[in-house]
Amino acid sequence: MTVAPNSVEARDIAYHFHAYTNAKKHREVGPLVIDRGEGIHVYDVAGNRYIEAMAGLWSVAVGFNEQRLMDAATRQMQRLPFYHNFTHKSHGPLIDLAEKLVTMMPVPMSKAFFTNSGSEANDTAMKMIWYRANAMGEPQRKKIISRERAYHGVTIASGSLTGLPANHRSFDLPIAGILRTGSPHHWRDALPGESEEAFATRRAEELEELILAEGPETIAAFFGEPVMGAGGVVVPPATYWEKIQAVLRKYDILLVADEVICGFGRTGAMFGCETYGIRPDIMVMSKALSSSYLPISALVANDRVLDPIVEETDRIGTFGHGFTAGGHPVAAAVALESIRVIEEDGLVGRAARSGARLLAGLRAMSGHRLVGEVRGVGLIAAVELVTDKEAKTGLGQPGQLGGLVAGHLQQLGVITRNMGDSIAFCPPLVISENEVDELLGAFGKALDRTEADLSAA
Incomplete structure (x- = not known):
């Protein structure tokens, strides 16, 4: 990552010690600096929009701009x-x-x-x-x-x-x-x-x-x-x-x-x-x-x-x-x-309905070569990634496969989190059915791009 001197990214690298971060690697990759939020979306300082599929840190139930x-x-x-x-x-x-x-x-x-x-x-x-x-x-x-x-x-x-x-x-x-x-x-x-x-x-x-x-x-x-x-x-x-x-x-x-x-x-x-x-x-x-x-x-x-x-x-x-x-x-x-x-606003029932749609969509991807298990309840879910379904294993280093998929998701406008080789989904409770479908579409593309990367390696 090329960071302009005195930019917000450069100042973050210079002065901010991050939670749950490889501090040395952070000097090289720099931060994704989030500027504002609206509904289930957040926007970075460059204006790029992301579905916040982790509700921040499992937590923003009502969306990012509830007046x-x-x-x-x-x-x-x-x-x-x-x-x-x-x-x-x-x-x-x-x-x-x-x-x-x-x-x-x-x-x-x-x-x-x-x-x-x-x-x-x-x-x-x-x-x-x-x-x-x-x-x-x-x-x-x-x-x-x-x-x-x-x-x-x-x-x-x-x-x-x-x-x-x-x-x-x-x-x-x-x-x-x-x-x-x-x-x-x-x-x-x-x-x-x-x-x-x-x-x-x-x-x-x-x-x-x-x-x-x-x-x-x-x-x-x-x-x-x-x-x-x-x-x-x-x-x-x-x-x-x-x-x-x-x-x-x-x-x-x-x-x-x-x-x-x-x-x-x-x-x-x-x-x-x-x-x-x-x-x-x-x-x-x-x-x-x-x-x-x-x-x-x-x-x-x-x-x-x-x-x-x-x-x-x-x-x-x-x-x-x-x-x-x-x-x-x-x-x-x-x-x-x-x-x-x-x-x-009936968000508990909405979470149950949106979650059922999310889980059904994720389970429909169970046949993908990289999907080992889909699990979840309500509006929280995870997909365990594998390269060997029978052995239930990923790449040589635990978390490497999950990191590849999470990286592609971010490029596709979805912020999520890989916990080892599990990709988590925990969007705000206010997510709509159309937004669930958009999230599922991005995840499917991320799986395919990761599979293509592995085939080309």
Whole structure:
């Protein structure tokens, strides 16, 4: 890439250290600088238009120019631009949002606690769980189970819950006390001839074996995404969550549902827990909570979790945890408006319909030489790319094939993301049927161009 001196791209290279980026390679390839957004599209500084097929980072549910959210931010900024919730203080938007979240949950919940990102919310859930164990006189009950390929964030604690090697290497993660059980990816991890239900049974048995080996009295909680996101859009097999929950109930282990990606319509229901019959003790949410117009996240917990914590705060005098901007009034006002738009515009049902069209179109490409598996639910999907369908393998380096297809998609005006050799699709919930078809057409062309590249090599 040739970068003009003093251009916006040159200044980015000079001054900006990027997330999830090869910093040395960035000096050579430079950034794609996005200038504005409209509906499901974003435009770069050169005026090129792209379908944002990842909704930014799995998160812009209502599209990139929803005026109602902008107006909500302006009104609140003019009235009360900042306040906090420390030491018995509060404010209207935080109270309204807490009430809305608690009352809309798919299972009985008690209170909401506000943070700024999914990472912080999962980190907070861990701290609450440890605090609760001490409050109950069970200081040994601190271990937490997560899964291979899970994604729960990038702080030291939540990054340890994450089950992706790139989030651990050179960071000295994970920390002690994090246990790992197998992913629910049937296509990749099942034994030859093993049905989805048999695979789910085996995963539940492996979880129970882990619990017994560690000692049930030492296990505090299990964290899980209803559908794994950054691990490759891994959709759980039939009966998986039913069997996992039975094991957790047997040993009195808390269940934390990470709804950061799944929440607010993505799976074709308001929450992924509804889609899969999950009954968690804590639900963690962010991203579509405010459509990512402003940073905000929350966890909602039930009385089983909170009652011992409340008593402990009285015993020692405080709950010594919180964030300056947790429940920020402007972010809370925008989150409330985002939820209203999702509800009033029927975006959950729209996601189910658009998602069915997207999945049908992707599955119609299953015969392509490079397509190994198509998976998804609601308006979230992934295509696993292969060069050898029987061996389920791609090119020599994992992610190389996915990178080629993602690169062609960007050239065709679609921004997506390859997680290894899986191409993810998670467009804004407002996507139309015609836009779904446009996205499918571009993906088909990207597959063909990549196949031509490989044939010519």
